[in-house]
Amino acid sequence: MASKKYALIGTGSRAGFFYTAVARDFSDSAQLVALCDTNQTRMNVANDKLQKLGHQPLPTYTARNFDRMIEETGPDCVIVTTIDRTHHIYIIRAMELGCDVISEKPMTVDEEKCQAILNACKRTGRKLRVTFNYRYAPHNTKIRELIADGTIGQVFSVHFEWLLNTQHGADYFRRWHRDKRNSGGLLVHKATHHFDLVNFWLGTQPQTVFAMGDLKLYGQENAEKRGETKFYSRARGSQYTTKDPFALHLEDHADLKAMYLDAEEEDGYYRDQSVFSDGISIEDTMGVMVQYSSASILTYSLVAYAPWEDFRVCFNGSKGRLEVNVVEQSYVSAGGDRQMEGAVKGINITVHPMFAEPYPVHIDEGQGGHGGGDPILLNDLFGQPAPDRFNRAASHVDGAMSILTGIAANKSIRTGQAVHIKDLLQF
Numbered sequence: 270m271a272s273k274k275y276a277l278i279g280t281g282s283r284a285g286f287f288y289t290a291v292a293r294d295f296s297d298s299a300q301l302v303a304l305c306d307t308n309q310t311r312m313n314v315a316n317d318k319l320q321k322l323g324h325q326p327l328p329t330y331t332a333r334n335f336d337r338m339i340e341e342t343g344p345d346c347v348i349v350t351t352i353d354r355t356h357h358i359y360i361i362r363a364m365e366l367g368c369d370v371i372s373e374k375p376m377t378v379d380e381e382k383c384q385a386i387l388n389a390c391k392r393t394g395r396k397l398r399v400t401f402n403y404r405y406a407p408h409n410t411k412i413r414e415l416i417a418d419g420t421i422g423q424v425f426s427v428h429f430e431w432l433l434n435t436q437h438g439a440d441y442f443r444r445w446h447r448d449k450r451n452s453g454g455l456l457v458h459k460a461t462h463h464f465d466l467v468n469f470w471l472g473t474q475p476q477t478v479f480a481m482g483d484l485k486l487y488g489q490e491n492a493e494k495r496g497e498t499k500f501y502s503r504a505r506g507s508q509y510t511t512k513d514p515f516a517l518h519l520e521d522h523a524d525l526k527a528m529y530l531d532a533e534e535e536d537g538y539y540r541d542q543s544v545f546s547d548g549i550s551i552e553d554t555m556g557v558m559v560q561y562s563s564a565s566i567l568t569y570s571l572v573a574y575a576p577w578e579d580f581r582v583c584f585n586g587s588k589g590r591l592e593v594n595v596v597e598q599s600y601v602s603a604g605g606d607r608q609m610e611g612a613v614k615g616i617n618i619t620v621h622p623m624f625a626e627p628y629p630v631h632i633d634e635g636q637g638g639h640g641g642g643d644p645i646l647l648n649d650l651f652g653q654p655a656p657d658r659f660n661r662a663a664s665h666v667d668g669a670m671s672i673l674t675g676i677a678a679n680k681s682i683r684t685g686q687a688v689h690i691k692d693l694l695q696f
Contacts, residue, residue, distance in 0.1 A: 422588030
């Protein structure tokens with residue numbers, strides 16, 4: 270079987286997840302043909318990493334030459350890992366030029382861009398995959414299995430709490446994600462994983478969303494209220510960072526230095542911004558309620574400054590209750606071993622039948638990032654996927670339904686009103 274050809278646009282931290290996997294593990298079925306970015310230094314870093322894996326350096330194209338890259342290298346599929354607010358540009362143009370697309374989550378950041386993507390999928394007939402690796406983690410698949418098999422009957426309500434700690438959570442407030450125009454805020458960029466899991470676990474779609482959220486810990490104004498008087502805009506070159514546990518020193522991390530510190534002259538992007546500076550427009554404390562088409566109700570909480578990293582979710586059904594507690598390993602994006610990303614430190618799943626004793630559920634965790642989900646996802650994308658009872662491969666519709674919960678939540682925070690998904694766009 271001939272290998273499928275892939276071009277990649279956006280060579281920041283997330284891109285390495287894809288291009289290293291193709292070069293290292295899927296060379297028989299997948300072929301990298303080009304890299305594209307706004308920053309030549311980062312493309313050079315990607316090529317250096319590929320060469321260390323024994324791969325030939327790839328031709329590089331600046332973003333303005335995206336069309337020329339497609340014409341000259343002829344990819345079958347384009348992998349999009351740019352900043353979130355530009356996903357739609359390259360998803361749509363790649364499909365118009367005859368390519369399928371793999372998009373890093375979130376698919377996009379607002380309803381207008383989402384509608385444009387859905388229209389392009391219909392207009393071009395091309396295929397769009399969204400990479401929800403959490404679906405593939407064995408413990409998350411087991412939750413889907415328990416619910417699908419009727420272990421607790423019909424699910425009436427879900428309580429879902431996700432804690433990001435002061436390493437991982439804080440990192441969103443240092444980089445481009447801190448501007449909601451870029452990321453849609455954590456209710457889109459991060460919670461798209463979580464809202465997709467609920468859709469996946471329950472086999473349903475959101476209908477009505479109400480939310481509240483605010484910036485409570487991070488940001489200069491909040492620090493001033495706590496009596497802080499010494500501030501800096503970025504860690505590099507500041508005398509105030511030596512005693513700040515929130516400061517990120519790029520020169521201490523080889524990958525971060527190569528991809529961002531050494532690349533600053535090209536685009537002026539600072540990866541080490543202070544989490545207590547001005548210019549942060551995303552929330553760090555969020556609460557959401559969702560009504561689903563299945564009539565289930567979700568209460569959801571997300572904070573980005575917890576002392577530890579984990580998620581807890583409880584399902585209440587007609588035949589009992591399912592409780593899940595997962596403790597994850599914290600990490601800084603591109604700051605070290607990618608295997609630490611979403612790595613699981615502890616899992617407890619307990620079934621409480623309505624009229625019987627509770628019992629634990631055993632999970633065989635896999636190897637690799639996101640609790641063993643990453644290798645399965647990558648094989649599903651680039652290898653020979655096995656038959657999947659749970660249909661974990663996420664389409665553009667799945668991508669839309671996950672972000673629409675967050676998009677509706679953002680609108681609800683702005684207006685103070687409940688938001689109906691059907692009013693946001695047309696499928």
